[in-house]
Amino acid sequence: DADVTQTPRNRITKTGKRIMLECSQTKGHDRMYWYRQDPGLGLRLIYYSFDVKDINKGEISDGYSVSRQAQAKFSLSLESAIPNQTALYFCATSDVRHTETQYFGPGTRLLVL
Amino acid sequence: AQKVTQAQTEISVVEKEDVTLDCVYETRDTTYYLFWYKQPPSGELVFLIRRNSFDEQNEISGRYSWNFQKSTSSFNFTITASQVVDSAVYFCALIGLGGSEKLVFGKGTKLTVNP
Numbered sequence: 001d002a003d004v005t006q007t008p009r010n011r012i013t014k015t016g017k018r019i020m021l022e023c024s025q026t027k028g029h030d031r032m033y034w035y036r037q038d039p040g041l042g043l044r045l046i047y048y049s050f051d052v053k054d055i056n057k058g059e060i061s062d063g064y065s066v067s068r069q070a071q072a073k074f075s076l077s078l079e080s081a082i083p084n085q086t087a088l089y090f091c092a093t094s095d096v097r098h099t100e101t102q103y104f105g106p107g108t109r110l111l112v113l
Numbered sequence: 114a115q116k117v118t119q120a121q122t123e124i125s126v127v128e129k130e131d132v133t134l135d136c137v138y139e140t141r142d143t144t145y146y147l148f149w150y151k152q153p154p155s156g157e158l159v160f161l162i163r164r165n166s167f168d169e170q171n172e173i174s175g176r177y178s179w180n181f182q183k184s185t186s187s188f189n190f191t192i193t194a195s196q197v198v199d200s201a202v203y204f205c206a207l208i209g210l211g212g213s214e215k216l217v218f219g220k221g222t223k224l225t226v227n228p
Contacts, residue, residue: 042218100146104158
């Protein structure tokens, strides 16, 4: 089984809808991250969490919110989806003892119409 | 501020050619790590290698090799005898351990290996 899983893997939604992307990990890592990838722009950090009580904004957090329900779960919400949030979203994890290496989930492709 | 530059947006080669993907980085941290990730057409991000700032030894893994040079702030990736399965987008990334500890990615190089 994959160490970092994301659900759904693909999602189509309409402008204005609220949508949640979920990430779960079995690696026992305490740090979790959400990134989005747009063609030609690489990956950009949306939010990150160093433990259950810690949530931090990344470089592009506007229009997004997150919830760290447990050490193993980190959800990303789009409160009111807009077309320019169409992207590939990745969850990642890292261990506080080895914070330099992040392990990525398979990604969620989101299309906002 | 930290920055990773992959100047090559796209590269196209014929199978069996050698190809080098360039990566230049900027950081003020004395301790940092550099990475290469592969993103095949299926979309997942595959970790290839991690290098710390104190280890400038080049590394070889099969057909892959990496050349880390602090003097030029570069961490280049060479694929020898390329194969069609090497076609992917390759990302170079950097994390510095002197402050924010955020992973910064380059914009990627799309490699196409033609048969």
